[in-house]
Amino acid sequence: xxxxxxxxxxxxxxxxxxxxxxxxxxxxxxxxxxxxxxxxxxxxxxxxxxxxxxxxxxxxxxxxxxxxxxxxxxxxxxxxxxxxxxxxxxxxxxxxxxxxxxxxxxxxxxxxxxxxxxxxxxxxxxxxxxxxxxxxxxxxxxxxxxxxxxxxxxxxxxxxxxxxxxxxxxxxxxxxxxxxxxxxxxxxxxxxxxxxxxxxxxxxxxxxxxxxxxxxxxxxxxxxxxxxxxxxxxxxxxxxxxxxxxxxxxxxxxxxxxxxxxxxxxxxxxxxxxxxxxxxxxxxxxxxxxxxxxxxxxxxxxxxxxxxxxxxxxxxxxxxxxxxxxxx
Amino acid sequence: xxxxxxxxxxxxxxxxxxxxxxxxxxxxxxxxxxxxxxxxxxxxxxxxxxxxxxxxxxxxxxxxxxxxxxxxxxxxxxxxxxxxxxxxxxxxxxxxxxxxxxxxxxxxxxxxxxxxxxxxxxxxxxxxxxxxxxxxxxxxxxxxxxxxxxxxxxxxxxxxxxxxxxxxxxxxxxxxxxxxxxxxxxxxxxxxxxxxxxxxxxxxxxxxxxxxxxxxxxxxxxxxxxxxxxxxxxxxxxxxxxxxxxxxxxxxxxxxxxxxxxxxxxxxxxxxxxxxxxxxxxxxxxxxxxxxxxxxxxxxxxxxxxxxxxxxxxxxxxxxxxxxxx
Numbered sequence: 021x022x023x024x025x026x027x028x029x030x031x032x033x034x035x036x037x038x039x040x041x042x043x044x045x046x047x048x049x050x051x052x053x054x055x056x057x058x059x060x061x062x063x064x065x066x067x068x069x070x071x072x073x074x075x076x077x078x079x080x081x082x083x084x085x086x087x088x089x090x091x092x093x094x095x096x097x098x099x100x101x102x103x104x105x106x107x108x109x110x111x112x113x114x115x116x117x118x119x120x121x122x123x124x125x126x127x128x129x130x131x132x133x134x135x136x137x138x139x140x141x142x143x144x145x146x147x148x149x150x151x152x153x154x155x156x157x158x159x160x161x162x163x164x165x166x167x168x169x170x171x172x173x174x175x176x177x178x179x180x181x182x183x184x185x186x187x188x189x190x191x192x193x194x195x196x197x198x199x200x201x202x203x204x205x206x207x208x209x210x211x212x213x214x215x216x217x218x219x220x221x222x223x224x225x226x227x228x229x230x231x232x233x234x235x236x237x238x239x240x241x242x243x244x245x246x247x248x249x250x251x252x253x254x255x256x257x258x259x260x261x262x263x264x265x266x267x268x269x270x271x272x273x274x275x276x277x278x279x280x281x282x283x284x285x286x287x288x289x290x291x292x293x294x295x296x297x298x299x300x301x302x303x304x305x306x307x308x309x310x311x312x313x314x315x316x317x318x319x320x321x322x323x324x325x326x327x328x329x330x331x332x333x334x335x336x337x338x339x340x341x342x343x344x345x346x347x348x
Numbered sequence: 349x350x351x352x353x354x355x356x357x358x359x360x361x362x363x364x365x366x367x368x369x370x371x372x373x374x375x376x377x378x379x380x381x382x383x384x385x386x387x388x389x390x391x392x393x394x395x396x397x398x399x400x401x402x403x404x405x406x407x408x409x410x411x412x413x414x415x416x417x418x419x420x421x422x423x424x425x426x427x428x429x430x431x432x433x434x435x436x437x438x439x440x441x442x443x444x445x446x447x448x449x450x451x452x453x454x455x456x457x458x459x460x461x462x463x464x465x466x467x468x469x470x471x472x473x474x475x476x477x478x479x480x481x482x483x484x485x486x487x488x489x490x491x492x493x494x495x496x497x498x499x500x501x502x503x504x505x506x507x508x509x510x511x512x513x514x515x516x517x518x519x520x521x522x523x524x525x526x527x528x529x530x531x532x533x534x535x536x537x538x539x540x541x542x543x544x545x546x547x548x549x550x551x552x553x554x555x556x557x558x559x560x561x562x563x564x565x566x567x568x569x570x571x572x573x574x575x576x577x578x579x580x581x582x583x584x585x586x587x588x589x590x591x592x593x594x595x596x597x598x599x600x601x602x603x604x605x606x607x608x609x610x611x612x613x614x615x616x617x618x619x620x621x622x623x624x625x626x627x628x629x630x631x632x633x634x635x636x637x638x639x640x641x642x643x644x645x646x647x648x649x650x651x652x653x654x655x656x657x658x659x660x661x662x663x664x665x666x667x668x669x670x671x672x673x674x
Contacts, residue, residue, distance in 0.1 A: 032653055035657070037654065038657070038660055038661075041661075041664050045664050045667045045668045048668055049667065049668075052670060087660075087663065090416075090656065090658065090659065090660055090663075093419075093656055094656045094657060094660060096650070096653065114467065134433055144620075152493075152494075154493075154495075166491065166504075167490060167493040167495035167499065168488065168493055168494065168495050169490075169491040169492055169493045170492065171491035171492055171528065174488055174491035174528070177488075185465065197655075206495060206498060209495050209497055209498070210495065211493060211494070317626055317644060320650070322652065322656075323420070323422075323507070325414060326419065326420065326656070330366075330369075330413075330416060334369055336661035337373055337376065338372075338376070341373075341376035341377070341380055342376070345380065345383070
């Protein structure tokens with residue numbers, strides 16, 4: 021490959037060797053007689069030299085230049101330019117607890133934990149321009165509401181459409197391990213290197229309890245995530261959970277903390293709306309993808325060379341057949 | 349396998365220009381021969397030598413120009429290993445008529461099998477899919493995603509009559525799918541339906557999508573003989589009836605589906621197990637790759653040097669052949 025400082029390169033320079041064939045053909049043609057045998061050539065010297073006579077060899081020169089242009093087109097001249105840097109982005113799954121306890125209005129602003137969590141999650145999603153995002157809503161069962169996608173508007177719409185499960189219903193429980201497992205599976209299918217789960221919950225795992233062997237405990241989900249290089253950041257919302265007798269007991273976050281620690285993620289608690297917003301902001305700042313150079317792009321210039329070659333050839337043939345016509 | 353694409357195929361009038369050049373060259377050659385005869389008379393060949401290889405040189409020149417024309421259209425090869433796949437929005441009709449059993453296990457079941465077969469194939473790995481459901485209205489259930497397995501899982505959960513308003517409005521689905529797809533990337537919409545179209549504006553919506561650079565294809569469900577529509581009730585399975593109490597027989601409206609595909613610049617394929625696989629391999633993927641190559645997202649193997657090389661050799665041969673023999 022032949023390169024110039026201006027970024028021009030011949031991508032297929034070996035084709036220039038075909039030029040040797042042209043030299044051979046030129047030698048062969050040179051040896052052939054083209055004229056008419058004439059008895060007194062000296063008498064022609066006294067004839068006036070016109071422009072036509074001066075340009076007699078022009079078609080041959082134009083043809084030679086045309087062949088040179090074609091040879092250049094064959095050698096594929098390209099201009100190599102750097103591309104602007106890009107951000108590869110990460111894959112990020114939001115796991116949103118939709119159990120009925122998320123209906124508590126203890127974060128301020130007169131709204132439920134669930135509404136506030138999904139509203140702020142929607143804002144968070146809106147700022148993740150380079151990432152693919154997905155949503156898992158969970159209570160007793162985890163539900164992949166949205167697989168990984170770059171369509172942020174639809175993710176926001178899905179978050180807005182999410183609803184809590186019926187209080188005291190069949191599905192009113194908290195299966196954190198299963199939710200993280202579902203999110204991890206979706207991330208593994210995504211195939212990117214940067215993989216993050218953001219878990220938003222207000223509760224304790226109450227499905228994968230000791231003895232429930234068919235369920236996925238948070239620690240088992242943590243093992244899966246660690247194995248696949250997935251970080252889990254957890255946000256526990258609310259000051260505590262209200263019991264039937266009216267007492268408020270603090271949330272046992274031991275399992276969730278272990279989950280985040282095991283996967284290299286961070287654990288946050290948010291007891292009011294402002295704290296929750298700042299936690300989302302902290303995760304947003306922490307999970308910024310690096311800017312990487314995007315490489316180079318080659319712009320081909322062989323077509324102009326071919327166009328010039330064809331035009332020169334047409335001009336040569338036209339001149340040779342009209343103004344500069346030679347006999348015989 | 350390497351697919352051959354012509355990136356500048358739209359510049360085909362250049363071939364006409366080159367043909368005109370060949371025609372001009374032939375006319376000029378004849379004029380030259382006439383002038384030669386007029387100047388040198390009947391003994392022209394004896395004086396200046398008889399022209400030889402005339403026809404061969406003319407054919408070589410014409411073929412060389414044709415080869416240049418082919419090179420001008422920028423032939424490229426795109427291998428199977430290319431990482432950029434197609435963007436496809438599947439619009440699945442989930443109206444009651446899709447429960448009809450003129451296909452096994454049902455019309456909707458046939459679509460689900462086609463999706464399963466596609467997702468299980470290696471072809472799905474680079475394809476981004478979106479899922480749009482429609483009956484009387486339409487909703488984007490899954491935005492464009494690489495996670496085909498998740499999409500297939502959600503598609504398999506669908507049952508006829510489970511979504512939105514009654515009726516069938518493919519135009520609404522095409523509009524929703526169009527918004528979910530990036531314009532100008534060779535994206536496609538595949539409408540999986542039996543062809544009922546109550547508002548009747550499916551072809552117009554398909555034409556709008558086509559104008560935006562998105563092709564609309566159709567997976568036709570059911571047959572033209574039709575079938576009753578089974579509905580599961582607490583009392584067991586019954587057939588859906590109209591306002592007069594008559595059992596409804598739903599038929600595949602192939603003409604209307606063909607009109608949608610025609611307006612959308614797409615094809616109609618019968619919704620069997622291989623339908624999506626075949627449509628993807630024959631139409632969706634080549635279109636997506638051509639768009640990716642045009643946008644510079646995919647670096648193809650340039651092949652223009654082959655016709656250029658042929659042109660060069662033909663011109664060299666033409667120059668090497670003697671023009672006259674004394």
